Structures are given as C-alpha cells and as structure tokens.
Amino acid sequence: MSAGADLPQRRMTLAASIVGAGASPHAWNWPGTKWNRFADWEHYKRCAEIARSGILDAVFVSDHPALQRDARHGPGHLFDPIVLFSAIAGAIPDIGFVLTASTSYNSPYNLARRLASLDSISGGRVIFNAVASFNPDITANFTAEEILGREDRYRKADEFLQVVKELWLSWDTPEGPEPTGPLWNETTARTIDHHGEFFDVRGPLNVPVGPQGHPVISQAGASEQGIDFAGKHAEIVYAAVLGKQAALDYAAALDGAARSHGRPADSIRLLPGINVYLGDTREEALRRHEAFHGAGSEDDLIARFLDRQREVNPAFPRSVDVDRPLEPHWFEPAEDQIGPVGFSKAVQDLVRTEEPTTRQIVRLVGGNGGHRVVIGTPKDVADSLIDWWAAGAVSGYNAHFPLLHDDLERFVQQVVPILQAEGVFPAEYDSSTIRGRFGLPDPRTTVPTQENR
Amino acid sequence: MSAGADLPQRRMTLAASIVGAGASPHAWNWPGTKWNRFADWEHYKRCAEIARSGILDAVFVSDHPALQRDARHGPGHLFDPIVLFSAIAGAIPDIGFVLTASTSYNSPYNLARRLASLDSISGGRVIFNAVASFNPDITANFTAEEILGREDRYRKADEFLQVVKELWLSWDTPEGPEPTGPLWNETTARTIDHHGEFFDVRGPLNVPVGPQGHPVISQAGASEQGIDFAGKHAEIVYAAVLGKQAALDYAAALDGAARSHGRPADSIRLLPGINVYLGDTREEALRRHEAFHGAGSEDDLIARFLDRQREVNPAFPRSVDVDRPLEPHWFEPAEDQIGPVGFSKAVQDLVRTEEPTTRQIVRLVGGNGGHRVVIGTPKDVADSLIDWWAAGAVSGYNAHFPLLHDDLERFVQQVVPILQAEGVFPAEYDSSTIRGRFGLPDPRTTVPTQENR
Numbered sequence: 001m002s003a004g005a006d007l008p009q010r011r012m013t014l015a016a017s018i019v020g021a022g023a024s025p026h027a028w029n030w031p032g033t034k035w036n037r038f039a040d041w042e043h044y045k046r047c048a049e050i051a052r053s054g055i056l057d058a059v060f061v062s063d064h065p066a067l068q069r070d071a072r073h074g075p076g077h078l079f080d081p082i083v084l085f086s087a088i089a090g091a092i093p094d095i096g097f098v099l100t101a102s103t104s105y106n107s108p109y110n111l112a113r114r115l116a117s118l119d120s121i122s123g124g125r126v127i128f129n130a131v132a133s134f135n136p137d138i139t140a141n142f143t144a145e146e147i148l149g150r151e152d153r154y155r156k157a158d159e160f161l162q163v164v165k166e167l168w169l170s171w172d173t174p175e176g177p178e179p180t181g182p183l184w185n186e187t188t189a190r191t192i193d194h195h196g197e198f199f200d201v202r203g204p205l206n207v208p209v210g211p212q213g214h215p216v217i218s219q220a221g222a223s224e225q226g227i228d229f230a231g232k233h234a235e236i237v238y239a240a241v242l243g244k245q246a247a248l249d250y251a252a253a254l255d256g257a258a259r260s261h262g263r264p265a266d267s268i269r270l271l272p273g274i275n276v277y278l279g280d281t282r283e284e285a286l287r288r289h290e291a292f293h294g295a296g297s298e299d300d301l302i303a304r305f306l307d308r309q310r311e312v313n314p315a316f317p318r319s320v321d322v323d324r325p326l327e328p329h330w331f332e333p334a335e336d337q338i339g340p341v342g343f344s345k346a347v348q349d350l351v352r353t354e355e356p357t358t359r360q361i362v363r364l365v366g367g368n369g370g371h372r373v374v375i376g377t378p379k380d381v382a383d384s385l386i387d388w389w390a391a392g393a394v395s396g397y398n399a400h401f402p403l404l405h406d407d408l409e410r411f412v413q414q415v416v417p418i419l420q421a422e423g424v425f426p427a428e429y430d431s432s433t434i435r436g437r438f439g440l441p442d443p444r445t446t447v448p449t450q451e452n453r
Numbered sequence: 454m455s456a457g458a459d460l461p462q463r464r465m466t467l468a469a470s471i472v473g474a475g476a477s478p479h480a481w482n483w484p485g486t487k488w489n490r491f492a493d494w495e496h497y498k499r500c501a502e503i504a505r506s507g508i509l510d511a512v513f514v515s516d517h518p519a520l521q522r523d524a525r526h527g528p529g530h531l532f533d534p535i536v537l538f539s540a541i542a543g544a545i546p547d548i549g550f551v552l553t554a555s556t557s558y559n560s561p562y563n564l565a566r567r568l569a570s571l572d573s574i575s576g577g578r579v580i581f582n583a584v585a586s587f588n589p590d591i592t593a594n595f596t597a598e599e600i601l602g603r604e605d606r607y608r609k610a611d612e613f614l615q616v617v618k619e620l621w622l623s624w625d626t627p628e629g630p631e632p633t634g635p636l637w638n639e640t641t642a643r644t645i646d647h648h649g650e651f652f653d654v655r656g657p658l659n660v661p662v663g664p665q666g667h668p669v670i671s672q673a674g675a676s677e678q679g680i681d682f683a684g685k686h687a688e689i690v691y692a693a694v695l696g697k698q699a700a701l702d703y704a705a706a707l708d709g710a711a712r713s714h715g716r717p718a719d720s721i722r723l724l725p726g727i728n729v730y731l732g733d734t735r736e737e738a739l740r741r742h743e744a745f746h747g748a749g750s751e752d753d754l755i756a757r758f759l760d761r762q763r764e765v766n767p768a769f770p771r772s773v774d775v776d777r778p779l780e781p782h783w784f785e786p787a788e789d790q791i792g793p794v795g796f797s798k799a800v801q802d803l804v805r806t807e808e809p810t811t812r813q814i815v816r817l818v819g820g821n822g823g824h825r826v827v828i829g830t831p832k833d834v835a836d837s838l839i840d841w842w843a844a845g846a847v848s849g850y851n852a853h854f855p856l857l858h859d860d861l862e863r864f865v866q867q868v869v870p871i872l873q874a875e876g877v878f879p880a881e882y883d884s885s886t887i888r889g890r891f892g893l894p895d896p897r898t899t900v901p902t903q904e905n906r
Contacts, residue, residue, distance in 0.1 A: 206517070
C-alpha cells in the first residue's frame with residue numbers, strides 16, 4: 001500500500017527539466033532549431049515562460065560542474081543554476097526552481113546564503129536539490145585528492161544539510177513595526193557554532209528567514225545511503241521509477257526512512273522522472289520516439305538498447321529473443337559501481353515485476369538517463385500520469401522533453417489542459433510558495449527533534 | 454603627472470553603490486522610508502532602475518558574508534551579490550554590475566563559472582571585484598583555522614585570479630555555422646591542468662568565452678600587496694582617495710605596478726569612492742551632511758570625528774584646536790593593522806598634502822568607510838567630479854549615497870544632466886559591455902606573457 005493512502009489526496013505536482021537543448025542527444029541540431037541555443041540564456045528563459053504558461057510548479061536543472069566529455073551531444077550544464085534561475089526569477093513570476101547543487105564542492109555558508117537569497121527574492125520559489133557529487137570529472141575541477149567513497153560523501157552531505165538548515169533559521173525575519181532598540185540581538189539572530197567532521201560554521205546567516213521558512217529540500221540518490229539521507233532531510237525526492245508498483249514500494253521505503261528519523265508520515269513527496277514523447281496519433285509518437293534516439297525503426301531502437309546493455313555489463317547475453325521476457329539477473333548493478341545506482345536498480349525492478357520483452361522495454365525506459373518513457377497522444381500521456389498519481393504512488397512528475405523548447409510547449413498546450421479538465425491539476429497558481437503547492441509544512445512550525453534538526 | 458596624461462581622454466565613468474539602505478548609518482529608519490527595505494529585493498531593483506535611467510555604467514555592492522555585528526546600523530550585506538545581480542540582470546537591461554566576491558572562501562571553478570554565467574546572461578555587464586577577505590567574523594563562517602596573514606591571502610588571491618582567467622578563456626564561444634563534427638575538441642575546449650599552492654583545477658570551464666572575453670577584473674586593496682596584485686590583475690581599481698594630487702599619485706603607482714608586470718601603460722582605471730551630499734543650496738547640503746551623521750551641527754560633527762579618531766588610535770591627542778591644521782603623525786596606520794590600510798593611508802595623505810583643519814576635514818572624509826565627501830548643489834558636485842577627471846587623475850567615480858534610493862535618484866536627476874551637458878558623460882549607453890564603456894581591451898586580443906597570463 002502507499003504510505004500516504006490514508007491521507008487526503010493532494011493535487012498533482014509537475015516540474016519540467018530545462019537542461020540544454022532537450023533530453024534527446026539529437027536535440028541540439030534538430031532540424032529547424034538554433035544549434036547553439038544551449039549557450040543562449042533566452043532559450044532557458046523561454047522554456048521557463050512556457051512552463052509558467054502551463055502553471056507548472058517549477059523548472060528543474062540537474063548540474064554537472066565540468067564540461068561534459070561526450071562532445072557529440074549538445075552540452076546541458078553550462079550556466080551555474082543559481083545564476084540562471086536568479087535571472088529567470090527577476091524576469092518571470094510564479095515559476096519555481098529546482099536548483100541542483102553539490103554538497104561536496106560548496107561551503108555550507110555560501111550555498112545557504114545563495115539559496116536563501118533566491119528564495120527571498122523569488123518569494124519562496126526555491127527547491128534545493130542536494131547532490132553528493134560522485135563524478136571524477138567534477139572532482140578534478142576542485143581538488144587533487146581522491147574522490148570520497150559513497151559513505152563519506154553522504155556523511156558529508158548529512159552534515160552539510162544540518163548546517164544549512166540551522167543557518168536558514170538563524171536570523172528571524174525583520175517584519176512588523178520598526179524596532180525601538182537595535183535591529184537584532186542574540187535572541188533574534190543566533191550563532192549556530194557548528195564544529196563537525198567536515199565543517200566549522202559560526203553563523204548566524206546574514207539573510208533572514210525567508211517567505212517559506214527555508215527552501216524546500218530535495219534529493220535524488222537511490223542507494224541505501226541516499227534513501228537514509230532522504231529520510232532524514234528530503235521533502236521531495238526525484239527518482240527513476242519505471243513501474244507503478246515500484247513507485248508504491250519506493251514511496252513506502254521513503255516513508256519508512258523518514259519515520260526512522262522521527263519525522264511524521266507523509267513527509268516526503270515522490271516525483272519520478274518521465275520522458276514524454278507526444279504525437280497526434282500513437283504512431284506518430286512512436287516514430288518521434290525512435291527519431292529522438294537516432295533510430296529509424298523499432299528494430300533499430302532494439303539494437304541500440306542491446307548494444308548499450310552489453311557496453312555497461314559484459315555478462316549481458318550476446319543473443320536475445322526480443323519477444324521473450326528479459327531476465328532480471330542480466331541487470332544486476334555492479335558491486336563497485338561508483339555512479340548512481342538508482343537507474344540500474346529501476347530497470348532491474350521493472351524486469352522483475354513486469355517481465356517486459358526487449359521489444360516492450362525499449363518503449364518504457366530511455367531518453368534522459370533511463371527515466372520512465374511515456375509515449376502517445378496527449379490523452380494517452382495524461383491518462384498515464386493520472387493513473388500513478390490516483391493510485392497514491394506519486395505526488396507528480398519531473399518531466400523531461402526530447403526537444404526544448406518545442407516539446408515542453410506541446411505538453412503545456414495539449415496535456416496540461418486535460419489534467420486541468422480532469423481536476424487533478426490547477427488552472428492557476430494556487431500558492432505563491434513551493435511549500436504551498438506541494439502541501440509541505442513550514443519548518444518554523446515543525447518541532448525539531450535532536451535527530452532531525 | 455598622471456600616468457595617462459599623454460593618452461586620449463575617455464569619457465567619465467560612474468558606478469553607484471547600492472548597499473543596504475544607504476551609506477548613512479541612519480538611513481535604515483530615515484523618516485518616510487520603509488525601515489526594513491534592506492531585506493526587500495524590490496528596493497535594490499529600484500535602485501538599479503534609477504541608476505540605469507541615469508545611464509550609469511554599473512551598480513556596485515561590496516560584500517561581507519557574515520551578519521554584521523553593529524546592530525544599530527541597518528545591515529547592508531544580505532543577499533549574495535551573484536543572486537541579487539542575476540535577478541536584476543533578468544529584469545533590467547544595460548546596467549552593469551560590480552560584483553564583490555572573496556578569493557579566500559570560494560573555489561575558483563565555481564566562482565569563475567558563476568561570473569561567466571552572469572556575464573553571458575547579461576551580455577557582458579560584469580565586473581568581478583576580487584577581495585582577499587580579512588575579517589575574522591567572515592573567517593568563522595568558513596573554517597576553524599586562523600585567518601591567513603596578508604602575504605598569504607594575496608598569494609592565494611593571485612593564484613585564484615590566474616586560475617579564473619585561464620578558465621574563462623578555456624572554451625571557445627560556440628558561434629557561427631553548425632559544426633559538422635563534434636561540438637568541441639581539445640583545440641576548442643582546453644584543460645588548464647592547474648596544480649598550485651592553494652588550488653588544483655583541471656578545466657575546461659563549462660561556460661564558453663563570453664561577450665567581453667571575460668568579466669572585467671577590479672580590486673580595492675591599497676596595501677603594498679594590494680597594489681602589486683592590482684598591477685598584475687586589475688583593470689579597474691576602487692580606492693579611498695581624498696585629494697586630487699593623491700589620486701594622481703595613486704594612478705601613477707598603479708600604472709607602475711602594471712608595467713612591472715609587463716602590462717602596457719593605461720591598463721588600469723581608477724575609480725575613487727565618493728560620498729555625495731546634495732542640497733538645493735550649499736547650506737542645505739551641509740545640514741543634510743550633518744543629519745546623516747547623526748549630528749545636529751558642525752560642532753557636533755567635529756566632536757564625533759575626534760571621538761572616532763581617539764577610538765582607533767589611543768595616541769590621538771585629547772585636546773585639539775579645531776581651526777588649526779591636523780598633524781599627519783596622528784593618523785599613522787597601526788603596524789599590526791589586519792584590516793584595510795587604504796582608508797587610514799588616505800586620511801594621512803590628505804592631512805599631509807592639504808593640511809586641513811579639523812573643521813575642514815569633517816567635510817572632506819566620512820560617511821561610508823571614509824571615502825571622499827562631496828557636498829553641495831548639483832552644480833558644485835558636478836564641477837568637483839569634472840575637476841579630478843579633467844586632470845586625468847581618475848576614470849570616474851564609485852558613488853555612495855547616504856539614503857537609498859532617494860539620494861541616488863536626486864543625483865541622477867540633478868547631477869548627471871550637468872555632466873551630460875558638459876559633454877563628459879554620455880546621454881545614452883555607448884556600449885553594451887563594460888569593456889566598451891571603460892575603454893578596456895578584450896582579453897582575447899591581448900597577448901598573454903608568461904607573467905600575467
């Protein structure tokens with residue numbers, strides 16, 4: 001059962017990824033597009049405008065503070081997310097921001113201050129997506145030391161989150177009538193005097209408590225350490241979840257992790273990633289799906305899928321009957337995998353629970369990083385989104401589009417109106433803050449326990 | 454003689470400081486103002502709009518990543534400058550940004566990326582004001598270690614600048630027709646492979662070369678190390694300079710430092726800080742000057758000045774004839790001074806060269822941090838600004854205003870039109886980039902020497 005099944009159903013939430021030219025590796029020079037728009041901020045601003053016109057809760061950017069090596073793809077992670085989103089916040093109202101930043105290569109004071117600044121300036125539109133960076137290409141831009149192991153990275157991330165959460169509530173909002181005495185004192189602005197394994201931070205933060213207490217905290221790691229970290233700190237979790245049952249199980253695991261850290265039930269919103277391929281007909285959508293993978297047919301798509309599996313797993317069989325169910329043990333994550341285990345686990349779960357053939361699985365997984373694929377007419381896509389949401393498995397979705405801004409615009413014009421007509425998604429913004437939109441409590445109203453403060 | 458005396462005179466440049474509620478400690482709750490506007494981004498946005506309406510080159514924020522202890526003053530340094538300026542850049546065209554950031558408590562890759570992102574998004578409107586932080590309150594928010602000594606801070610700042618300058622030119626702009634091959638290769642995107650005393654950074658930067666090559670680099674330290682650092686890296690220098698001869702001497706010292714690092718003559722623009730007090734009459738301006746210092750009269754202003762000198766220097770005489778010249782040795786900077794020596798040296802220079810009385814000096818120095826004071830009618834102020842500029846002593850000014858946004862607006866409405874009518878300041882923006890406005894070369898066109906690359 002869903003962890004939140006006995007709780008009132010909230011409306012669906014939706015975010016749109018606006019990374020680079022789109023999720024397809026062929027997006028950057030897609031016919032009719034400006035090939036170097038990934039380097040033009042007007043492109044991202046336009047995506048945010050479109051997302052706002054669809055009343056989407058937020059735009060999302062993942063991040064990678066290094067030039068990505070595969071130069072065949074258009075690069076996605078150019079502008080620092082805080083700069084890009086702050087510029088958009090100055091230009092466009094309402095739309096929220098899922099801002100990805102590393103807990104490994106930032107100082108907590110600086111990052112807490114930047115996020116609090118944007119949350120204040122935007123009126124409470126910020127979600128901090130904390131990542132414990134694992135990529136050696138990133139590490140090389142910051143240190144000559146070896147990359148930390150997963151345990152150490154998450155211990156550091158945990159301490160980082162403790163510090164930023166304390167900093168964010170360290171100086172009370174200067175509201176109300178003009179004070180007769182000093183503007184603040186030790187009661188209204190409090191040092192945190194943190195001295196930990198990784199960080200020493202005195203505080204208080206020099207940005208006062210913001211419009212939603214502090215930015216909403218999100219996370220995306222699916223390793224054991226990642227789920228425990230989410231249980232302790234996350235309010236929103238992005239995940240690669242490929243089946244409805246897997247989503248229900250994932251939500252339950254997150255809920256269990258949150259309870260184990262003393263948090264109440266229903267503390268975490270699950271937003272799986274989806275790759276949306278729209279067509280006026282299902283056939284058109286299938287052909288676009290193939291084209292955005294650089295494939296000319298379904299057979300071609302299948303061949304590419306099999307090649308990729310054999311690349312990442314030498315034990316993957318050389319010969320496969322594409323119309324017979326795949327076998328779960330072919331998708332075992334490597335024991336020494338240093339990268340994210342979420343995507344590998346999600347595929348294995350799907351193979352185990354839904355027993356797809358190769359022909360089927362190529363229509364269920366892929367695109368950007370292995371998120372769930374949703375292909376079809378606007379009605380097909382809307383029905384599919386409502387299905388998981390109505391089951392209580394998910395709060396909503398983080399949608400990736402093969403081609404930006406085009407496919408985002410199509411989604412907003414064709415799918416969102418159906419969701420609105422079905423009454424599951426709002427026709428106008430129902431709250432100025434992310435907390436209001438996601439039904440998340442203000443951290444000033446929750447009593448911190450020793451464990452989760 | 455001015456170092457640039459044999460070079461063509463450029464037009465005057467002007468930046469406006471928009472820190473907090475204004476430079477006066479009494480600005481925050483000045484009658485008729487919103488007392489907590491220092492925490493409201495609309496206040497800063499409005500200041501930037503006003504600056505733009507006056508064709509000012511840039512708005513300036515100093516920075517202090519710690520809550521300032523003197524709670525009687527309105528705080529000035531809340532929002533992270535990169536967030537504040539990015540939001541303004543998204544909302545307001547043309548106006549440039551002098552962004553102060555610490556070379557002690559940032560990583561060069563992240564800061565280079567943020568500045569390059571804003572420079573690209575804003576179309577070339579960024580000046581990076583590099584500071585080698587010296588304040589123990591700041592240090593305590595980042596480390597439990599002792600603050601570095603000045604020599605070490607500047608050695609670190611020097612390495613920091615070397616790294617960011619290399620990063621900024623490491624990935625060529627993706628312009629022109631669509632490439633037939635990969636989007637970049639080792640020739641168009643180059644690792645920097647920096648391994649130094651303080652930093653290890655591989656690169657390339659994941660933001661391509663921007664509209665003005667890279668952001669303009671500015672600096673404000675006036676110690677021996679600061680001037681050497683400016684000679685090596687700075688294109689603009691902000692300074693506390695209180696007399697015209699001191700400005701000429703300072704410009705010559707900067708030029709000498711630049712030449713000693715193999716740079717051509719006239720490489721550095723000097724912008725002294727000024728505190729502007731405007732009145733419809735000189736009498737009104739004098740009364741406003743007193744009021745913004747919390748003084749009810751000139752005698753009161755004098756008493757406050759003497760108290761302050763006695764606070765910072767126990768050897769300052771107990772009794773002073775306020776109508777006799779001050780003595781230079783009363784203003785000797787402390788040998789173990791850890792803070793900025795520029796302000797102390799500037800006052801001593803003024804006392805030595807212009808021999809002011811106490812009654813005179815209180816009208817020449819003060820306000821925000823000890824910058825030059827300019828008091829009078831709009832015509833008085835404009836004449837004074839033109840005087841130093843016409844002598845070739847300065848490129849222009851970084852203006853501080855006692856009350857924001859009011860005094861900035863008054864300056865833009867009353868002083869700027871005189872400067873425009875005199876032909877020393879443009880009536881519309883004459884370049885989209887800071888380099889264009891300040892007559893600074895594109896770093897892609899200057900051949901790097903081993904020393905200053």
